[in-house]
Amino acid sequence: MTTVRFKPGPASTRAFNLGSLAAALLACVAMGACLWAGVLTLPELVLLSVVVLPPYLLLVACVLGVWLGYSRDARAHGPVRYS
Template identity: 45%
Template sequence: MTRSNVTPGPSARSAFRLGMVAAAVLALALVGVLYWYGQLTLVLAGFVLLAVFPVYLVFAASALSVWLGYDKDSSDLRPVYREKETP
């Protein structure tokens, strides 16, 4: 399968932003509900918010970026040349 060289546009940017906000709200609501029903202690909820929540957001951002076409591979790289300055 060949890749097209079409870059994501403003709709993909807003979909990414909306997806990240939705993922964050969903995770925070889940932690809140679990704490409310006594399934998480205050210390465990703090650990989840400080250690697990950022990792979850990285995975959510990775999944959204691949889905929306922001993923890049080695074929998208170009060599960079610096021109020599003349004295």
């Protein structure tokens, strides 16, 4: 039996954009709250935002992409042709 796959539509695109924006805002609010509470100093916050924030956002994008149906395996792509 074959699996029926639908292409993600505009609702998936909006959900992906909203989820990515929400994750980024949540991370910024959490880091700001830690700075305000005195848990982090300013150099630690800068280091955290440069080292930890990009992989976090990449992980969020990967999870949202799989969840919303953007994931495709290697068999879904055609052969590579060089011109």
